[in-house]
Amino acid sequence: MNQTGKLPITVTIIACNEEKRIGECLSSVQWSDDIVVVDSGSSDRTVEIAESHGARVIHNPWPGYGEQKQFASSQAKNEWILNLDADEYITPELAESIRSAFSTTSPESPVAFECNFEHFLMGKWLRHGEAFPDPHIRLFNRQHGDWNSRPIHEHIEISGEIGKLEGTIRHRTVESLAEYIDKINRYTDLQAEIVLQSGVRVTFPQLFTRSLWRFLRGYILRLGFLDGVAGLTHSMTSTLTSYLKYAKAYELQNREKE
CATH class of the missing domain: 3.90.550.10 (Spore Coat Polysaccharide Biosynthesis Protein SpsA; Chain A)
Structure with missing residues (x-):
């Protein structure tokens, strides 16, 4: 000091x-x-x-x-x-x-x-x-x-x-839910690029199972439901983040094949 x-x-x-x-x-x-x-x-x-x-x-x-x-x-x-x-x-x-x-x-x-x-x-x-x-x-x-x-x-x-x-x-990441969704969209663009560069090949079943596990882990196993509507919203947007990350990577890897 x-x-x-x-x-x-x-x-x-x-x-x-x-x-x-x-x-x-x-x-x-x-x-x-x-x-x-x-x-x-x-x-x-x-x-x-x-x-x-x-x-x-x-x-x-x-x-x-x-x-x-x-x-x-x-x-x-x-x-x-x-x-x-x-x-x-x-x-x-x-x-x-x-x-x-x-x-x-x-x-x-x-x-x-x-x-x-x-x-x-x-x-x-x-x-x-x-x-x-x-x-x-x-x-x-x-x-x-x-x-x-x-x-x-x-x-x-x-x-x-x-x-x-x-x-x-x-x-205090955002001031509105609309701003939060915009942020998720921007971030998952970057995340998809990272997945593609890592060489991981995304399959159709992964799009479902990864997202489902993200929701169950956060909302059920880690008691997200105790935070009410805000907890449900956080778990749902986390699930959306997971889905978009891999769906965008899936889109990019298929675009490379064209």
Whole structure:
């Protein structure tokens, strides 16, 4: 901890036209002594809001999710990095857990930490199904890992011990169900390309069985039904995501044969 009481952690955020959400994100990490926002061409007030919260704004053309987050890590002043998306913010409990972890670090301490996520859908924070708990590594020492370069569903690859933090990162991904469906359509385009590039050949039975299993796992086995209409909607959209991913890959592989 430095003389200002702030932690020597760089918070990295990638953004583009996130004026509606980035303020809440930035307000939740004012205990950090270095905040970096990598902007890929916002035309709204994203940059202005980021700078008003004390962030360093760096412009970088969009290369894909994984590579953009790698670039953000390379701009950090500190060895420890906490990554957030612009539509995420950390709870006070998680902030306190991070502060506590940094007060007890030692050579044997973890080199990265994971925490659970909470997702907001249809006016409700989901607490069951695939939506919770949803653990991810977001705080890490860059000497021991970094983001991979996947264009979507990127994740941090770590070499060393991983600890667990209390509290959550809250994720307000969309403001409406229509926006959520648009997002699913965009993401499954990328996912289908990845399936095709991996060499996996999608068959007709897989289109049905993969989607059915996704629904049963999230809605029944992981108790998604306890979240009411929001839980049903999340399970159904997750099922749709699975189906579209493989249906689009099926379409692409058949198009190659023509």
